[in-house]
Amino acid sequence: MKIAVASGKGGTGKTFVATNLFNVLSGRGEKVTLVDCDAEAPDDLLFFEATKKNEFEVTHQVPVINKDACTWCGRCSSWCNYNAIFYVPTAKVIEVIENLCHGCGACCFACNTGAITEKPVVLGMVSSHMTDRGYALVESRLRVNEMSPVRVIKAAIKEAGDEGVVLLDSPPGTSCPFIQTVDKADYVLLVTEPTPFGLSDLRQSVETLKTMNKKCGVIINRADIGDNGVRDYLGEEQIPLLAEINYDTAIARSYSEGRLITEKDDKLAGFFAGLADLKRVHEVARKFTSEVGVIINKYDLNEGMADRIEGWCAAQGSTLLGRLPFDRKVTEAMVASRSVVEMHPDIEISKTIKEIWNNLMVNGKE
Ligand code: SF4
Numbered sequence: 093m094k095i096a097v098a099s100g101k102g103g104t105g106k107t108f109v110a111t112n113l114f115n116v117l118s119g120r121g122e123k124v125t126l127v128d129c130d131a132e133a134p135d136d137l138l139f140f141e142a143t144k145k146n147e148f149e150v151t152h153q154v155p156v157i158n159k160d161a162c163t164w165c166g167r168c169s170s171w172c173n174y175n176a177i178f179y180v181p182t183a184k185v186i187e188v189i190e191n192l193c194h195g196c197g198a199c200c201f202a203c204n205t206g207a208i209t210e211k212p213v214v215l216g217m218v219s220s221h222m223t224d225r226g227y228a229l230v231e232s233r234l235r236v237n238e239m240s241p242v243r244v245i246k247a248a249i250k251e252a253g254d255e256g257v258v259l260l261d262s263p264p265g266t267s268c269p270f271i272q273t274v275d276k277a278d279y280v281l282l283v284t285e286p287t288p289f290g291l292s293d294l295r296q297s298v299e300t301l302k303t304m305n306k307k308c309g310v311i312i313n314r315a316d317i318g319d320n321g322v323r324d325y326l327g328e329e330q331i332p333l334l335a336e337i338n339y340d341t342a343i344a345r346s347y348s349e350g351r352l353i354t355e356k357d358d359k360l361a362g363f364f365a366g367l368a369d370l371k372r373v374h375e376v377a378r379k380f381t382s383e384v385g386v387i388i389n390k391y392d393l394n395e396g397m398a399d400r401i402e403g404w405c406a407a408q409g410s411t412l413l414g415r416l417p418f419d420r421k422v423t424e425a426m427v428a429s430r431s432v433v434e435m436h437p438d439i440e441i442s443k444t445i446k447e448i449w450n451n452l453m454v455n456g457k458e
């Protein structure tokens with residue numbers, strides 16, 4: 093399963109979410125790979141102790157024009173959508189501006205005289221690293237002066253493979269690099285902030301994802317600043333608000349030091365773990381059944397999060413079967429190798445479990 097972590101604009105906390113999610117999942121022994129798709133400014137590696145395992149160049153084919161064979165028809169220049177061919181026939185000047193070339197091959201196709209051949213040019217690098225926990229982190233890195241990271245991103249995602257959860261730390265914005273990244277994703281986590289700028293960029297991201305038929309949910313970072321515009325918009329569009337993370341100087345400090353907040357904040361570690369679990373189980377269940385039911389366990393430990401999970405389930409068309417409270421008697425029963433329903437039949441959690449089961453049986457038969 094591929095999950096893209098994206099944002100309409102830079103600086104909202106996209107890398108913060110992607111790296112912490114990766115940290116929590118790898119800490120639990122899950123099969124997970126992180127791909128830094130922000131090829132123009134990759135920085136995920138800064139947060140991990142990692143060893144480089146391999147590296148390769150990503151190239152594309154750039155035209156080479158033989159002026160002796162050129163008839164100065166101008167077709168190559170007019171076919172180029174990227175203004176990468178500088179053409180002044182009166183002065184007998186024709187040059188390829190390599191940095192603007194996207195390697196699309198259109199000019200080669202357009203030339204009827206065979207005056208154009210191609211040569212490989214390095215666009216960037218893809219490197220694979222192993223973290224100290226033994227998990228793969230793949231980095232895409234665009235070469236300085238190159239204009240488009242799309243091929244480098246594509247190569248990095250391919251290098252990561254399909255096993256387990258693959259987290260794609262997307263480039264900011266909604267242009268080609270973003271589209272290349274989210275196109276490969278099963279689900280998109282959009283990270284935003286509750287400001288007019290955040291809302292404006294979020295709208296653009298959502299509209300782009302709609303045209304791609306991609307499901308998304310939103311995390312509001314620095315949720316306690318700004319206004320309610322983002323929340324109102326999500327309500328109108330029925331987009332699940334997955335979580336709100338308040339501004340905290342501890343988060344800002346650890347981020348600026350290249351450290352992960354989930355290493356030292358259990359509450360946030362629990363939040364990231366819950367976020368990953370619910371989506372993966374949901375996707376797996378969808379592959380085998382037509383309906384998915386969800387039970388929220390220990391809901392009373394974080395009722396706000398439980399409400400958001402409920403909203404997310406509704407947006408996915410899943411049934412919320414019930415909420416179970418935290419109760420130490422469950423642990424007692426587990427230690428005694430018995431079920432809590434058997435050992436403590438009259439406590440709230442046992443009654444709720446029976447109620448869920450009865451409803452499930454009635455609805456299942458229907
Ligand atoms: S390969 Fe494509 S982008 Fe490059 S110069 Fe030719 S037409 Fe333009």
Ligand code: SF4
Binds near residue numbers: 161168203
């Ligand atoms: S299409 Fe070929 S012949 Fe025409 S201007 Fe370009 S290189 Fe010269």
